[in-house]
Amino acid sequence: MRSIVTMACVDCRERNYSTEKNKKNDANRIEFKKFCPRCGHHTLHRETR
Numbered sequence: 001m002r003s004i005v006t007m008a009c010v011d012c013r014e015r016n017y018s019t020e021k022n023k024k025n026d027a028n029r030i031e032f033k034k035f036c037p038r039c040g041h042h043t044l045h046r047e048t049r
């Protein structure tokens with residue numbers, strides 16, 4: 001079972017990425033370090049709805 005989740009920059013709240021999430025492996029909200037084009041550098045991105 002996989003579901004698509006949207007990843008938003010925690011600094012500017014811009015939604016930059018979407019990824020597939022395995023609900024069994026990631027019961028909690030997932031976080032990634034990704035490049036945010038709005039911030040212009042790598043920021044933490046968090047799962048959002």
Ligand SMILES: [Zn+2]
Binds near residue numbers: 014036039040
């Ligand atoms: Zn940002």
